[in-house]
Amino acid sequence: MAFHEVRLPARLAFGSTGGVERRTEIATLGSGFERRSTPWADGRRRYLIGAGLRSLDDMAALTAFFEARRGRLYGFRFHDFADFKSCAPGDMVAATDQVIGTGDGVRRSFGLCKAYGDHERRITKPVEGSARVAVGGVETPGFVVEAATGEVTLTTAPALGAVVTAGFVFDTPVRFDADRIEVTLESFGAGRMVAMPLIEVRV
Template structure:
């Protein structure tokens, strides 16, 4: 999938709105009972950005970013400040925040994930340098693991012993793309304007 490993400037995200979307198919039977199912294993995030921008310089920055992504063609990183850590937004990242798996004495690769209740969201865009890893509660030093920032896969130098819990803490971005092929700016006064909100949608990478 076409993806650019660049981040939308954080200041352009302030004032954004968005959240998780689920797709549920509901069939009402003749008896009045319902049958509900979903084709999606995970939720999908949607956002609206740019509606609060007033500076023409910021609008020009967003327009340039939009052009560089060719509109909807290329994905990019977006920091969702309501959900961007392995822990609560106001807490500090710890190596024991999220469980990645259990050692078997052979496996060394563990994908990053964040748990929401009984659902686990795959994290594919960790922020470089933010990942902390522990095995059975013992944090691993920099030489103990590597992280692929473009995929979210953690590779341990030594296979964890059978039954050892592998955990991690991290900061992450959400992979998104623009969900419109048009950007509109209204000039309201010298140096100030108004922009129509731009939709973003999470993508699978």
Template sequence: MAFHEVRLPARLAFGSTGGVERRTEITTLGSGFERRSTPWTEGRRRYLIGAGLRSLDDMAALTAFFEARRGRLYGFRFRDFADFKSCAPGEAVAATDRRIGTGDGARRMFRLGKTYGDHVRRIAKPVEGSARVAVNGVETTAFALDHLTGEVTLATPPISGAVVTAGFVFDTPVRFDADRIEVTLESFGAGPMVAMPLIEVRV
């Protein structure tokens, strides 16, 4: 997949709006009851950025970022400030934040994930150097993190039944969802920008 391992500068995302969307297919039966299903196992995030920008310098920076991604062609990293940690946004990451697997005496690789109730969201774009890992509640540094895929590889396989947990900071993989960017000049140094849509991509 065409993806650039670069994060949108945080200042260009100030004033952004967005959230999770789901796709639910609903069939109303003749009896009035409904049959509901979804083809998606994962939710998909959408955002609008740029509407809060007024400085022409920031608009030029966003335009340059847009051009470097060739519009919708290349994906990139985006920091969703409402959901970017294994813990709550205002808390500190801990090695016991999220359960990512159970040892069997042979397995060494585990995938990062964040739980929402009984749903687990796979985390594919962790921030390099942010992960903390524990086995049965004891933190360890004997692991490697692939920050391109979210795979954690322990140096030694955990014993059978051992609980593997992790804490981490992560980005959301997105792309621009428009091939056009618009800026209005109001003065020599400022002007409004039409909000740019972003959409999460599967990686």
């Protein structure tokens, strides 16, 4: 998949809006009852950025970033200020935040994930150097994390039944959802930009 391992500069995302999108198909029966289903296993994030920018320098920086991604062609990392940690946004990351697997005495690799109630979201773009891992509740330094995939590989396979947990900071993989960017000059050194849509991509 066409993806650039680069993050949109945080200052260009200030004032952004966004949230999770779900797709639900509803069939209403003659009796008035409904049948509901979804073709999506996971939600998909959407964002609008750029509407809060006023500096021509910041607008030029966003335009350059847009050009470097060739519009919608290449994905990139986005810091979602509302959801970017394995814990609550105001808490400190801990090695016991999220359960990522259970040892069987052989397996050493586990994928990062984050639970939302009974739903589990795969995390594929952890921030490099942010991960902490524990086995059986005891933090361990014996692991490496692939920053491009979120795969954790332990130096030693956890014992049978040992719970593997992790804490981390992560980005959301997105792409621009428009092939056009518009800027209006309002005064010397200041302007206005039409909000640019971003959409989460599966990687």
